[in-house]
Amino acid sequence: MNAMNNPYTLVFGQPPIEIIHRTAQVERIVSEFNSPRPANYINLITGVRGSGKTVFITQIADTLKTKDNWIVVNLNPQRDMLVSLAAKLDSDKSLHKLFSEAQINLQAFGIGLSIKGVPPISDIEEALKKMLESIKKQKKRVLVTIDEATNSKEMRIFASTYQIFLRERLPIFLIMTGLHKEIDRLRNARGMTFLERAPRTVLLPLNQNQIIENYMHTLQVSQAEASILAQQTKGYSFAFQTIGYFVYENRDNLSKALDDAKEYLYIFAYEKIWSELSARDKQVTLAAAKVPSGEIIKMRNILGYSSNQFNPYRDRLLKAGILVSPRNGILKFALPWFDEYAITRSEQEEY
Numbered sequence: 001m002n003a004m005n006n007p008y009t010l011v012f013g014q015p016p017i018e019i020i021h022r023t024a025q026v027e028r029i030v031s032e033f034n035s036p037r038p039a040n041y042i043n044l045i046t047g048v049r050g051s052g053k054t055v056f057i058t059q060i061a062d063t064l065k066t067k068d069n070w071i072v073v074n075l076n077p078q079r080d081m082l083v084s085l086a087a088k089l090d091s092d093k094s095l096h097k098l099f100s101e102a103q104i105n106l107q108a109f110g111i112g113l114s115i116k117g118v119p120p121i122s123d124i125e126e127a128l129k130k131m132l133e134s135i136k137k138q139k140k141r142v143l144v145t146i147d148e149a150t151n152s153k154e155m156r157i158f159a160s161t162y163q164i165f166l167r168e169r170l171p172i173f174l175i176m177t178g179l180h181k182e183i184d185r186l187r188n189a190r191g192m193t194f195l196e197r198a199p200r201t202v203l204l205p206l207n208q209n210q211i212i213e214n215y216m217h218t219l220q221v222s223q224a225e226a227s228i229l230a231q232q233t234k235g236y237s238f239a240f241q242t243i244g245y246f247v248y249e250n251r252d253n254l255s256k257a258l259d260d261a262k263e264y265l266y267i268f269a270y271e272k273i274w275s276e277l278s279a280r281d282k283q284v285t286l287a288a289a290k291v292p293s294g295e296i297i298k299m300r301n302i303l304g305y306s307s308n309q310f311n312p313y314r315d316r317l318l319k320a321g322i323l324v325s326p327r328n329g330i331l332k333f334a335l336p337w338f339d340e341y342a343i344t345r346s347e348q349e350e351y
């Protein structure tokens, strides 16, 4: 088998060829933003590393881009986001024309040409307000996407200005992705209270039936085999690609393919996820890994924790997308083989 032809991808951040559409979750946001009187202008997308946040916002951006009343701008949270926003809006041909006609002089920010007899605007917030007002008059809307938002200075400056635009009912919408922890830090920062009320989308696992169909079709395996493989993914996006990839390379040895996939997940996702857990979170994760039945009571026994002591960890690991709770009193792993990984990893850490 030639890896060049492999339709599955091991690369993060690009829309994959083999994709399981999150139609319902994409549609909900698109139709909300598209409605004549939107109830929300913001959506925060969270999910564990490799769950598909970048691919998800790209899909929303691409969907809205095809509509001619939408302008989509992707901002890098490491840069001066307000100037970038002005520059990117101005680089849209029809908007550039609009801004020139409205005599908005952006020269002070090194954007566009000077306009005769019109003094340049020196305040970026003021400039953006004027730009958004003329966009509003055209009945157009702007979507800003920010991938991997963190509680950085640039991000906080952008967010506080954005808050002002919202108050003035300017048509600017925002989708941000980030790890649960980072989004929380940003939301809890001073002056970010509006983010507290912002709706959140927690990415759901990919649909099992669609994964089965995809594997049957693309890998040419039987339905029984496809079901086993689909179950192994647990609907985790990166595992869907990784398992697909290695089975495509090794169709007559599924257990070898799964071992390869597992190792790949360990190195390219779980190392990072693990390293971002606190020492206590690791202990709780390890206790969960030692209880295959998922009974919380047994995990608490291992740790010697009361339920009050245990609950905050449970909540955090659930929100982080590492554990799921299929029913009361039970915790299971959301990521394939993460329990095995936790056990192996902890043994290495305890010399």
Ligand SMILES: Nc1ncnc2c1ncn2[C@@H]1O[C@H](COP(=O)(O)OP(=O)(O)OP(=O)(O)O)[C@@H](O)[C@H]1O
Binding pocket: 009, 010, 011, 012, 013, 014, 015, 016, 018, 019, 020, 021, 022, 047, 048, 049, 050, 051, 052, 053, 054, 055, 056, 206, 237, 238, 239, 240, 241
């Ligand atoms: N809907 C999907 N269907 C199939 N594969 C997907 C889907 N979404 C993402 N993937 C695949 O999963 C992997 C991770 O996706 P992505 O880079 O979007 O995750 P992420 O949540 O942004 O991760 P990180 O937190 O590291 O930025 C990639 O290989 C991507 O191709």
Ligand SMILES: [Mg+2]
Binding pocket: 013, 053, 054, 055, 147
């Ligand atoms: Mg990403």
